[in-house]
Amino acid sequence: MNRVALVTGAARGIGRAIALRLAKDGFNVAVNDIEASSSDLQKVQQEIEEIGRKSIAITADVSDSKSVEKMMEEAAQKLGSLDVVVANAGIGDVKSLLDTTVEEWDRVFAVNMRGVFLCYKEAAKIMIKQGRGGKIIGAGSSVAYKACAMIGPYCTTKWGIRGLTQAAAIEWAPYNITVNAYGPGFIKTSLSDKSNEEFAKLQGKTVEDIVNDAVKTIPLGRVGYPDDVANLVSFLASKDSDYITGQNILVNGGRDFS
Numbered sequence: 549m550n551r552v553a554l555v556t557g558a559a560r561g562i563g564r565a566i567a568l569r570l571a572k573d574g575f576n577v578a579v580n581d582i583e584a585s586s587s588d589l590q591k592v593q594q595e596i597e598e599i600g601r602k603s604i605a606i607t608a609d610v611s612d613s614k615s616v617e618k619m620m621e622e623a624a625q626k627l628g629s630l631d632v633v634v635a636n637a638g639i640g641d642v643k644s645l646l647d648t649t650v651e652e653w654d655r656v657f658a659v660n661m662r663g664v665f666l667c668y669k670e671a672a673k674i675m676i677k678q679g680r681g682g683k684i685i686g687a688g689s690s691v692a693y694k695a696c697a698m699i700g701p702y703c704t705t706k707w708g709i710r711g712l713t714q715a716a717a718i719e720w721a722p723y724n725i726t727v728n729a730y731g732p733g734f735i736k737t738s739l740s741d742k743s744n745e746e747f748a749k750l751q752g753k754t755v756e757d758i759v760n761d762a763v764k765t766i767p768l769g770r771v772g773y774p775d776d777v778a779n780l781v782s783f784l785a786s787k788d789s790d791y792i793t794g795q796n797i798l799v800n801g802g803r804d805f806s
Contacts, residue, residue, distance in 0.1 A: 557637030565774030680725030688729030717794030733800020
């Protein structure tokens with residue numbers, strides 16, 4: 549039987565890389581993103597089909613419980629099962645805590661924390677009903693171990709995902725469901741490019757300065773790329789990771805340690 553994966557936030561960046569890697573690994577893949585990214589999402593779906601795997605594109609807001617429930621059910625029904633779910637969608641702003649409004653704080657938590665919780669929960673419900681286990685994988689971060697200034701709400705949600713992942717791993721182990729998170733460090737994506745521009749403005753530097761400063765702190769001497777993260781997710785989605793659960797595994801070139 550063909551295994552099925554669902555990846556949220558898959559229109560670009562790390563999510564896109566994960567979706568394509570899982571397709572290359574032999575999964576049929578449902579891809580998700582918000583309506584504003586539907587054009588890019590359709591392109592990812594087409595790329596997966598060109599690899600030779602089945603795919604569907606589902607636009608949904610991961611912070612909305614009914615939307616997430618419907619998304620999981622649609623993926624399972626249209627592709628035949630639900631074996632791996634990657635809760636990748638996330639947002640973040642570059643702003644001091646003193647300048648962060650309650651509305652901005654809540655917005656980041658709605659997507660990064662509530663969204664991951666809902667994906668974990670609705671994925672587990674289907675996997676338990678199927679009765680053959682599964683893999684649930686969340687988007688953690690290196691800042692879940694060493695926070696950074698100017699992205700306080702983002703850091704806080706990633707610390708929260710560590711706890712959620714551990715709790716879910718314990719609760720769902722009897723159903724043979726493993727729950728892990730990947731923790732990217734300095735990964736080059738359109739989102740990180742935007743953040744680097746904001747950091748550059750705040751510090752009176754160029755974007756090149758920001759990147760060079762970061763590289764100096766990375767023992768492997770380079771920034772990461774989406775495929776570096778996708779390689780880890782590929783392993784966590786495979787049977788080779790069956791005895792690993794409750795972990796937040798860092799992908800950061802040795803910049804920080806868990």
